[in-house]
Amino acid sequence: MTSPEKTTTFLDRLSEVATEASRAANAHNTQPWELRHGTDHIEVGWRAEDALGPSDPAHRDLRLSLGTYVESLLIAAAEKGIAVGFDLDLDITARRVGRLRPAERPYDTGFRASDIAGRRVWRGAWTPQQIDPEAIEAARETARTAGFRVAAISTAAARPLLVRAYHWFFGDPGIAAELMAWTRLSPRHPKYHRDGLNDVMLVLNRVERFLMGLLFFPAVYRALRPLGLPRLLTPLSSGATAGDGVVLVILGKGEDPAQEVTAGRLVTRLWLDLFRQGIYVHPQSHVIDCPHTVGDLAALCGAEDGERPLVFFRVGIPAVDPSLRPRHPRRDLPPQ
Ligand SMILES: Cc1cc2nc3c(=O)[nH]c(=O)nc-3n(C[C@H](O)[C@H](O)[C@H](O)COP(=O)(O)O)c2cc1C
Incomplete structure (x- = not known):
């Protein structure tokens, strides 16, 4: 049994690394995680107000984001020698995905806190450079070990699906409103340095x-939507699959929502490993959420035996160095 003194130290030390872990990738930069301190453990849950609605209808991205956070926290803790383990225990009513508790030894990982701090997504242009097939093979192997499958498809094959999914995405008033609620187009926005999607990471120029x-101003959106606004916006945004790059799709078996937390942990390992090789990712969730594309995506990935797509992301080499640009803010970190 853990002594009360040892437990206090464990809980205090874990709080130290929670800030570093907040660099974890997460949908719309909502940073939905919440740590709830118990006597001998910390519950990992989410705040209802930071859970997306229409843009994440099944809350799959929410659970994935909590998984990326847990994995990042375990990595950051391991570097400080803090022995912590995670017990998955999804309870939707209690808004909880599991518990962090003292362990015999620190989490076994080859990643460092500096990997978490450096990683970021890229939504801009890509070079024509093909990524090393060994990097894809390594991703497949990592996924296999975790009980998932990674399928690699060409961006040319994914593009028609992405265009259809964007059309659905921009045509849904609820999704459009939520996108704008989390978008900060100018540094004058009161939450610009706090959360959400900023103009820099959306790679928007002044005109865009x-x-x-x-x-997206409500009255303008309402007036233009029936006149074909979604069709106008779609080609502007689907550039993520321009060129001859590769899209990776993580597939899981069965419908259990708890596996999405585990898949989120895998996402962190995959993205950090790619990032170490100079390879960036651009996730595109709506291809999975859109009812008109998820079936075709599953077929494109050769899904069988109850497999379903969980995460879709373009991989490649950015045309400009992303590290020269300010990154997405985090509530707990000073602006960078
Ligand atoms: C589960 C998940 C889903 C995401 N979906 C999208 C997406 O559909 N489109 C997109 O541009 N970015 C997507 N992202 C990237 C996040 O917006 C990004 O991680 C967040 O804004 C923080 O930025 P950073 O990762 O550069 O720190 C997703 C990330 C996660 C973890």
Whole structure:
């Protein structure tokens, strides 16, 4: 049994690394995680107000994001020699995905806190450079070990699905409103340095920033939507699959929502490993959420035996160095 003194130290020390872990990738930069201190453990849960609605209808991205956070926290703790383990225990009513508790030894990982701190997504242009097939093979192997499968498809094959999914995405008033609620187009926005999607990481120039603010303004959106606004916006946004790059899709078996937390942990390991090789990712969730594309995506990935797509992301080499640009903010970290 753990002594009360040892437990206090464990809980205090874990709080130290929670800030570093908040660099974890997460949907819309909502940072939904919440740590609830118990006497001998910390519950990992989420805040209802930070859970997306129409843009994440099944809350799959929420659970994935909590998984990325847990994995990042375990990595950050391991570097400080803090022995912590995670017990998955999803309870939707209690808004909890599991518990962090003292362990015999620190988490066994080859990643460092600096990997977590450096990683970021890339939504800009890509070079034509093909990524090393060994990197894809390594991703497949990592996924296999974790009980998932990674399928690699060409961006050319994924593009028609992405265009259809964007059309659905931009045509849904609920999704459009939520996108704007989490978008910060100017540093004057009161939450610009706190959370959400900023103009820099959306890689918007001045004109695009202006157009986005205008076209998504509720009255303008309502007036233009029936006149074909979604069709106008779609080609502007589906550039993620331009060129001859590769899209990786993580597939899981069965419908258990708890596996999405585990898949989120895998996402962190995959993205950090790619990042170490100079390979960036651009996730595109709506291809999975869109009812008109998820079936075709599963077929494209050769899904069988109850497999379903969980995460979709383009991989490649950015045309400009992303590290020269400010990154997405975090509530607990100073602006960078
Ligand atoms: C589960 C999950 C789903 C995501 N879905 C999308 C997406 O559909 N489109 C997108 O541009 N970014 C997506 N992202 C990336 C997040 O927006 C990004 O991680 C967040 O804004 C923080 O930025 P950073 O990862 O660069 O620190 C997703 C990330 C996660 C973990």
